[in-house]
Amino acid sequence: MDAKLYPKSPTILWFRKSLRIHDNNALLRATQVASQLYPIFILDPYYINPEKIGYQRFKFMLECVKDLDKSLRKYQSRLLVFYGEPVTVIERCCKAWNCAYLCFEKDTDIYSRNRDKKVLERMKELGIQCLVESGHTLYDLDILITKLSGQSVPTQMTGFLKLIEQVGPPPRPIEHVPTIPPLNELGNVDCSSVPEIDDIPGYSEFSSECNTCPFQGGESVALERMQQFLKREDWIVKFSKPHTSPTSFDPPSTTVLSPYIKCGALSVRLFFWELKRVEDSHSFKTKPPTSLIGQLYWREHFYLLGYTTPNFDQIQGNPICKPIPWEYREDWFLAWERGQTGYPFIDAAMTQLKQWGWLHHLTRHVVACFLTRGDLWISWEKGKDTFEKYLIDGDWSINAANWMWLSCSAFFTRYFRVYSPIAFPKKYDPQGNYVRYFLPVLRNMPSKYIYEPWKAPLKVQQDANCRIGKDYPFPIVDHEEMKKRNIQRMMQVFQK
DNA sequence: TAGAGGGTTGATGTA
């Protein structure tokens, strides 16, 4: 760091994602230029809305913020929390503390890009230097784009893997946490400490029914969870995503590190290099795209596409999204969203989504297929918004990309491959333990009928204490009928 | 440039 170009001055470190102190480029940069360091976190009114960001998701994020604050306190610093429009809050802070630098991590989703543009413009007017560091993705996406040398971003994984091969491995994580200076006098600034979710307007009324997420947020939990998985070297090198079970829940069949990576409580580069170390010490290992490292490449690929494709999260004005004439039916959508379709696997999944804020990837596939091209013929945008609200790992680019994938709007076109809400879960869980756990009303239904309880004779329903049409709904649609009809519709769309 | 090859994860029936 050139001390002449960057004379030490009071510095704001603005945490948004990267809610961690390990491998944090923005934190490192800030410590290099700061005479005084002010770590801040802003509760943006855009996000404080239980209709948009659900309880589990908000709570998980707050737990990450809280853990970060705890870590900073070990250095006699702490996280200064503000409510309000980021540009207003930051301007106020810069003036109060006479700051010369604002450090933060590059963000690539659409809302963050617009937010940061406003902040950058205002900081320029105020003569405050912004130091923007890459760190949420394996590669700096802007550098990845230059490596394309004018070629468009590949839309298929094979093309992306070729790009990665050409670019070489991602940067290694920072080895040591830099020395974080103690927090100075704050002056006349109205900041808060990290709130509890029940202190946030709009969320407190949900608390009694919503403390159902088994995953706790935070960097320390994330690092511990990663370490537990890293011990299972054999499991890591044999990992193949399509072969993991969507109905396993105690424990799940995948790492569930995605929510931590999404918030930046775990560095994706650290995880990458830890996995690489394990892989390198074994002769046999699965390969991308199905391996664990392959999963990180999917994330990177979708981040790059989301960054470079206009209107990536919608049909209108999105050049890679095939416009399919979806039809909205409120009653069907609400049945899906509320887990009342009458298909136990779908309803159990939607219940898990709300209780846990997390679903296995393949379970997401089944409910997404059901909402869109499989059964209900409702736009993937509606499903994307629902996932965005409830998933603790809901990630803008990845969510939109997967919904386009599943609905055959982009990336994937074999529309005659339709998930069955009956046959698919039966392969993994013939006893229906997953359904029994998340839908207690069906707990005593015999296994023979667990995925299609409307077929159970009345006597069986009575014995199971679950009358279809009374205790649990009849199916809202006939899957076989809808599947046939929708494949025909898809054929027409694709013939054009 | 037209055509071949291939694509993380369907369901079902048959050998």
Added chain:
DNA sequence: ATACATCAACCCTCT
């Protein structure tokens, strides 16, 4: 058990 064809025939990528 595992492999393969069928369903009906997509579309990106590379040669």
